[in-house]
Amino acid sequence: xxxxxxxxxxxxxxxxxxxxxxxxxxxxxxxxxxxxxxxxxxxxxxxxxxxxxxxxxxxxxxxxxxxxxxxxxxxxxxxxxxxxxxxxxxxxxxxxxxxxxxxxxxxxxxxxxxxxxxxxxxxxxxxxxxxxxxxxxxxxxxxxxxxxxxxxxxxxxxxxxxxxxxxxxxxxxxxxxxxxxxxxxxxxxxxxxxxxxxxxxxxxxxxxxxxxxxxxxxxxxxxxxxxxxxxxxxxxxxxxxxxxxxxxxxxxxxxxxxxxxxxxxxxxxxxxxxxxxxxxxxxxxxxxxxxxxxxxxxxxxxxxxxxxxxxxxxxxxxxxxxxxxxxxxxxxxxxxxxxxxxxxxxxxxxxxxxxxxxxxxxxxxxxxxxxxxxxxxxxxxxxxxxxxxxxxxxxxxxxxxxxxxxxxxxxxxxxxxxxxxxxxxxxxx
Numbered sequence: 001x002x003x004x005x006x007x008x009x010x011x012x013x014x015x016x017x018x019x020x021x022x023x024x025x026x027x028x029x030x031x032x033x034x035x036x037x038x039x040x041x042x043x044x045x046x047x048x049x050x051x052x053x054x055x056x057x058x059x060x061x062x063x064x065x066x067x068x069x070x071x072x073x074x075x076x077x078x079x080x081x082x083x084x085x086x087x088x089x090x091x092x093x094x095x096x097x098x099x100x101x102x103x104x105x106x107x108x109x110x111x112x113x114x115x116x117x118x119x120x121x122x123x124x125x126x127x128x129x130x131x132x133x134x135x136x137x138x139x140x141x142x143x144x145x146x147x148x149x150x151x152x153x154x155x156x157x158x159x160x161x162x163x164x165x166x167x168x169x170x171x172x173x174x175x176x177x178x179x180x181x182x183x184x185x186x187x188x189x190x191x192x193x194x195x196x197x198x199x200x201x202x203x204x205x206x207x208x209x210x211x212x213x214x215x216x217x218x219x220x221x222x223x224x225x226x227x228x229x230x231x232x233x234x235x236x237x238x239x240x241x242x243x244x245x246x247x248x249x250x251x252x253x254x255x256x257x258x259x260x261x262x263x264x265x266x267x268x269x270x271x272x273x274x275x276x277x278x279x280x281x282x283x284x285x286x287x288x289x290x291x292x293x294x295x296x297x298x299x300x301x302x303x304x305x306x307x308x309x310x311x312x313x314x315x316x317x318x319x320x321x322x323x324x325x326x327x328x329x330x331x332x333x334x335x336x337x338x339x340x341x342x343x344x345x346x347x348x349x350x351x352x353x354x355x356x357x358x359x360x361x362x363x364x365x366x367x368x369x370x371x372x373x374x375x376x377x378x379x380x381x382x383x384x385x386x387x388x389x390x391x392x393x394x395x396x397x398x399x400x401x402x403x404x405x406x407x408x409x410x411x412x413x414x415x416x417x418x419x420x421x422x423x424x425x426x427x428x429x
Contacts, residue, residue, distance in 0.1 A: 051084050051092050051410070051423045052077070058396070058421045060103040063410040065400040066112035071408050072131060074104040074116055075396075075423050081118050083136070090427060098129055099139055105157065109164035109192070117142075117158040117168050123177065126153045126170055128188075128196065142188045144199050148174035152183075157210040161253065164192035165217035167228070171207045183207070189228065191217065202226050202234050209246060214277075215253025222249050223259070240281040244271050247297030250307070260297035260309055262290060270297055270311055270320075272328070287320035288331040289313055298346035300354065310346035310356055317341040317358040317370075319380070334372050334380045335360065342367070349401030352376030357386075357399045357409060365392050369411050371399070371428055386426050390416045405429070 051073050052058075059076025066072075071086045081104045084095040098104075101118035108114045114131040125143040129136055143151060154177070156170030166189070173183035185206040188199045203226060210222040219228035223246035225237035244261030247270070251257050255277030261284070263269055268289040275281045290297070290313040297311045305324030310317065317335040322328045335341050340362040347355050354374045361367030369386040386409050387394055394413040401407055406429035414421055 049090070049092055049425045049427075051075075051425055052082060052095055053418075053420045053422050054078065055420050058412040058423055060105075061396045061398060061410065061412055061423055062104050062106040062116075063398040063400055063408065063425070064106050064108040064114060065402050065408050066108050066114070067110055067403050068112055069402045069404065070112070071400065071402075071425070072106065072108070072114045073410060073423065073425065074098075074106055075412070076102055076104060076118075079121055081116070083116070083131075085131075092425075096136065098136065099127070101127065107158050107160035107166060109160050109166075110162045111164055111192075113164055115158065115160065115166050115190070117156060119153050119156065122150075123152045123154055124150050126156060126168070126172075128158075128168060140196055142168055142196060142199050144172050144184070144186045144201060146174055150175065152177050155207045155209065157208060159211045159213050159219075161192075161213040161215055161217065163215070164190075165213050166190040166192075167211050167213055167219045169202075169208045169211045169221050185221065185224070185226070187211075187219075187221070187228070187234075189219070189232070197232070200234065203236070210249070212249060212251040212257070214251050214255040216255065218255055220249075220251065220257065222246065240273065242271070242273055243267075243284060244269065245292070247295075247311075248299050248309075250299040250301040252301045252303045254303055256301060256305075258299050258301045258307055260299050260311075262295070262297050262311075263292040265292050267292065270309070270313075272299075272307070272309060274307070285328055287328045288318060294342065296344075298344065300346055300348045302348070302352065304352075306352075308346065308354060310344050312341045312344050312358070314338065315340050317344045317356060317372075319346070319356060332380065335370060335383055340367070341370075343397060345397060345399055347399045347401065349405055349407070350403055351405070353401065353405050355399050355401065355407045356380070357397055359394060359397065360385075367394060369394050369397055369409065371407065371409055373407060373428065375405070384428060386428065387411065387413070392416060393421075402427075 054077035061075035063073045081098040081101040082095045104118040127139045160166040169187045171183045182205045184201040190196045208221045227235040247260035247262040249259045257275045261271040270288040271284045300308045307322045315338040318331045320331045339360045341358045343359040345357045359367045372380045396412040398410045410425040
């Protein structure tokens with residue numbers, strides 16, 4: 001470790017729970033109507049569960065929750081990856097050091113196995129670890145082996161389906177970030193019933209913003225749409241003509257694919273392109289508007305055929321929904337209007353529930369984390385403020401569902417009442 005490093009972990013007796021019961025009613029076109037700060041009547045106290053603290057600014061964090069309701073949190077501090085898991089009562093166990101690394105990303109499957117992916121220091125290689133049974137397995141080096149003294153890994157992602165087929169995709173080149181030959185898009189695959197397969201180079205000069213795995217283990221990389229078949233063969237993409245820049249994507253267990261496109265500079269259309277499995281791409285559909293600089297457009301695609309996308313527009317967090325077999329409905333404003341909403345995240349839970357989180361406020365230093373939940377067949381709940389006034393620099397927001405439909409929310413930030421940088425969580429039900 002370098003510099004002055006301090007880690008502390010607080011375990012409290014009970015989880016803080018924000019109640020949304022009784023708040024589910026509301027007009028379908030504006031779940032945020034009724035005041036300048038909806039959710040102000042809900043508790044806004046400090047979170048009851050602090051996962052970890054770092055004297056340095058916390059690196060990228062990740063949080064997943066398994067079918068038994070156990071959450072696993074991962075974060076970077078002082079060039080190390082730390083992991084903590086919840087007990088049966090929801091409190092956090094003491095964190096463990098998984099090793100030297102940067103920027104952990106994690107997925108969980110229905111067997112409650114957590115698979116983690118992280119880079120080496122200065123991007124020199126990439127490793128994975130898995131929680132299975134009751135312990136963390138040894139790290140596996142997935143780096144594509146070359147004769148170079150060092151390599152540089154960037155633009156990496158990990159994805160899994162419910163049964164545990166897992167894909168890791170990254171960009172790798174020999175030398176430092178700006179040196180060496182053109183980088184390759186590289187991938188490693190782990191079947192649900194086996195170990196990591198041999199790392200392969202997929203395409204030269206290509207990069208990936210992410211990847212998806214359907215219920216049969218078929219893989220698609222994003223946005224380039226390189227495909228890995230169930231036989232383990234990588235196919236070059238037949239990419240359709242699409243307007244706009246890549247925004248996000250979703251796949252269901254059947255293999256149906258949905259891709260969102262955000263506007264290029266000078267345009268404002270939010271577009272959705274869909275490809276039913278085994279069929280051709282459908283024409284793009286505009287589902288709303290957003291400024292080109294506001295980033296990702298999240299998406300959910302269910303096996304039933306229902307689709308939902310989320311984005312920021314007009315200062316608010318919005319969603320657009322297409323019922324199974326139907327057309328896209330008009331966008332819904334989930335947050336209050338004109339609150340400078342950003343970093344909008346959409347996740348799917350059990351039985352068709354959805355959760356939407358966003359950061360609210362014009363100032364990066366003081367913006368706060370908000371959340372709304374939609375139960376199956378219902379409207380979006382009135383928004384709830386998750387963080388409080390003592391939180392600043394709220395970032396790295398993460399949302400996951402428990403099997404009881406409660407939502408676990410996590411974030412990093414600085415507290416005005418305590419030194420250091422904190423990783424914290426809260427449960428909303």
